[in-house]
Amino acid sequence: MTVIILIAAPEGLRGHLTRWMVEVNAGVFVGNPSRRIRERLWELLTNRIGDGQAVLVEPAANEQGWAVRTAGRDRWRPVDYEGLILSARRPAHTQDRQSRN
Numbered sequence: 484m485t486v487i488i489l490i491a492a493p494e495g496l497r498g499h500l501t502r503w504m505v506e507v508n509a510g511v512f513v514g515n516p517s518r519r520i521r522e523r524l525w526e527l528l529t530n531r532i533g534d535g536q537a538v539l540v541e542p543a544a545n546e547q548g549w550a551v552r553t554a555g556r557d558r559w560r561p562v563d564y565e566g567l568i569l570s571a572r573r574p575a576h577t578q579d580r581q582s583r584n
Contacts, residue, residue: 484542485521487512487528490555491535496528529554 489496489510497506503524504514516524521541528537532555543550551561551568559570 485514485516486540487524488538488540489528489532489535490537492537493531493533493535496531496535499527500524525552525554 485504487500487504489500489512492510497510497512500506500512503516503520504512507513521539525539528539534556536553536555538559539552540549541552542548545568546566547568549568551570553560559572562569562571
């Protein structure tokens with residue numbers, strides 16, 4: 484199963500994802516696209532996300548059974564901690580500096 488979450492995404496991205504996945508809540512898409520389709524969707528999202536954020540959770544051959552990717556203005560980022568994927572938030576001063584640039 485694949486889950487994609489869009490936050491503050493540009494117009495049209497949500498509609499494009501509904502061709503391949505089901506929107507179970509605003510900005511939350513769930514489905515079972517093939518690896519090829521998943522890669523193409525991710526490429527589209529990373530190219531068009533702009534100031535929004537995209538999070539992709541996909542099957543992986545690891546202890547947790549899944550991996551995560553992020554694109555756009557990352558509020559959270561995946562961190563590998565001894566084989567486990569955890570989410571880390573950037574320090575406030577780093578976020579402030581990025582928003583001024």
